Amino acid sequence: MSPNDPIRRQRRKEARPSELAAAALSLFIEKGFAATRLDEVAARAGVSKGTLYLYFDSKEALFKAVIEEGVVPLFDEMEAKLETLKDDPERLLREILLGWWEKVGMTDLGGISKLIIAEARNFPEVASYHHEAVIVRWMALLGRAIDIGIERGVFRPLDVPTLRQLVFFPLLMLSVWKNSMAGCVAGCPAPGLVSETYFDTYFDMIFRGLLVAPREESPR
Amino acid sequence: MSPNDPIRRQRRKEARPSELAAAALSLFIEKGFAATRLDEVAARAGVSKGTLYLYFDSKEALFKAVIEEGVVPLFDEMEAKLETLKDDPERLLREILLGWWEKVGMTDLGGISKLIIAEARNFPEVASYHHEAVIVRWMALLGRAIDIGIERGVFRPLDVPTLRQLVFFPLLMLSVWKNSMAGCVAGCPAPGLVSETYFDTYFDMIFRGLLVAPREESPR
DNA sequence: TAAATTACTGACCGGTTAGTCAGTAATTCG
DNA sequence: CGAATTACTGACTAACCGGTCAGTAATTTA
Numbered sequence: 001m002s003p004n005d006p007i008r009r010q011r012r013k014e015a016r017p018s019e020l021a022a023a024a025l026s027l028f029i030e031k032g033f034a035a036t037r038l039d040e041v042a043a044r045a046g047v048s049k050g051t052l053y054l055y056f057d058s059k060e061a062l063f064k065a066v067i068e069e070g071v072v073p074l075f076d077e078m079e080a081k082l083e084t085l086k087d088d089p090e091r092l093l094r095e096i097l098l099g100w101w102e103k104v105g106m107t108d109l110g111g112i113s114k115l116i117i118a119e120a121r122n123f124p125e126v127a128s129y130h131h132e133a134v135i136v137r138w139m140a141l142l143g144r145a146i147d148i149g150i151e152r153g154v155f156r157p158l159d160v161p162t163l164r165q166l167v168f169f170p171l172l173m174l175s176v177w178k179n180s181m182a183g184c185v186a187g188c189p190a191p192g193l194v195s196e197t198y199f200d201t202y203f204d205m206i207f208r209g210l211l212v213a214p215r216e217e218s219p220r
Numbered sequence: 221m222s223p224n225d226p227i228r229r230q231r232r233k234e235a236r237p238s239e240l241a242a243a244a245l246s247l248f249i250e251k252g253f254a255a256t257r258l259d260e261v262a263a264r265a266g267v268s269k270g271t272l273y274l275y276f277d278s279k280e281a282l283f284k285a286v287i288e289e290g291v292v293p294l295f296d297e298m299e300a301k302l303e304t305l306k307d308d309p310e311r312l313l314r315e316i317l318l319g320w321w322e323k324v325g326m327t328d329l330g331g332i333s334k335l336i337i338a339e340a341r342n343f344p345e346v347a348s349y350h351h352e353a354v355i356v357r358w359m360a361l362l363g364r365a366i367d368i369g370i371e372r373g374v375f376r377p378l379d380v381p382t383l384r385q386l387v388f389f390p391l392l393m394l395s396v397w398k399n400s401m402a403g404c405v406a407g408c409p410a411p412g413l414v415s416e417t418y419f420d421t422y423f424d425m426i427f428r429g430l431l432v433a434p435r436e437e438s439p440r
Numbered sequence: 441t442a443a444a445t446t447a448c449t450g451a452c453c454g455g456t457t458a459g460t461c462a463g464t465a466a467t468t469c470g
Numbered sequence: 471c472g473a474a475t476t477a478c479t480g481a482c483t484a485a486c487c488g489g490t491c492a493g494t495a496a497t498t499t500a
Contacts, residue, residue, distance in 0.1 A: 035254050049488090197379045
């Protein structure tokens with residue numbers, strides 16, 4: 001926009017794909033997949049639509065890249081935590097769940113969950129990929145953490161596939177909810193903001209149910 | 221289709237709106253709002269697209285009508301239950317939650333939740349209407365049930381706005397999940413089918429956390 | 441500096457679909 | 471039964487958008 005440099009265009013082969021993916025992520029979350037126009041994605045990334053097609057074969061390929069770039073890299077970190085905290089199952093589970101909230105749930109990445117839920121029927125291949133690459137892996141991680149607790153006699157021996165859903169769904173739903181309703185509805189705060197009370201009560205409920213010998217109620 | 225009655229068309233002014241709304245609901249759930257074509261809605265309701273526009277001003281008006289017809293009538297029934305079971309808070313809460321699952325979660329109506337989550341950003345007015353007409357009312361009902369339990373000293377005095385979410389989200393998420401993933405992903409059963417185990421473990425976890433004096437563990 | 445390479449552009453095309461409306465046929469009225 | 475009414479139809483249009491490609495300009499090479 002500066003007067004002496006009116007229409008200088010840039011060549012930045014390396015940066016384009018991730019910039020386009022980031023622009024696509026934010027628009028997909030805002031408007032959903034079908035309602036997002038590729039012209040708009042390109043504009044937000046500061047290029048033209050033609051450039052987008054240099055790097056992605058189709059709208060669906062872009063969608064898949066968004067998932068790939070955003071979520072998959074996070075797992076190594078989470079799985080490392082499992083090893084270091086084997087001996088304190090309660091703390092392990094707590095950290096895994098809080099970790100998901102901080103790295104995914106409260107960030108833009110949480111929007112991917114909403115996106116998948118919204119578009120799974122129209123793009124079964126993408127949903128299937130996401131299921132394999134993200135959900136299965138995450139649920140396995142949660143399940144192992146709970147298993148460890150049961151093996152050591154710290155958690156009650158309930159049905160693990162059910163437990164990991166019961167434990168995770170309140171967080172997942174909160175994230176999905178905030179990514180879809182924020183701004184539409186009075187009284188729905190921004191995705192980042194969840195009260196301390198929610199987590200206190202959440203862990204209280206979870207561990208009352210999970211632990212073989214619940215600790216005494218915390219003084220109030 | 222009978223040979224002597226090849227193209228008899230019918231005039232049924234009263235039945236059309238609800239038939240169209242039902243057709244729209246099923247298609248919206250299958251394909252999402254944006255991907256659903258009005259020709260298809262009309263065809264499924266056995267009329268032409270022109271007829272659809274006799275009864276609904278726009279695609280968005282149709283969307284709103286779907287919500288109105290589907291969900292709102294259910295509340296009277298649920299609120300009646302509150303009165304009749306005031307004296308047994310645990311049973312009251314259990315029946316309310318199971319009632320929601322049977323009347324909404326496991327039926328097509330559960331798809332509306334998914335729909336709203338998917339489209340809230342694109343149709344803030346519709347989302348807002350749904351929030352007022354459905355969510356606020358339902359959460360108030362849940363909250364009152366929990367309040368009763370706390371007042372009578374049966375439930376622990378935790379934060380009620382948080383509790384009602386913690387208690388409801390596992391069911392809501394399950395419904396949303398099944399309405400979006402069923403058929404796309406191996407191992408995701410149809411919306412109606414949830415194992416006994418899920419509910420047993422679910423209520424076990426909830427009431428372990430809620431009750432002041434949990435009953436003894438059920439024998440296994 | 442001239443030629444070759446290639447990242448990038450944006451006008452364009454073809455298919456799709458929300459919304460319209462002049463016409464048709466079922467029903468009601470006189 | 472004929473006329474008037476109205477529920478219903480479906481061909482049409484205007485707009486929109488995913489995807490293409492001939493051309494442009496930045497960069498590298500000789």
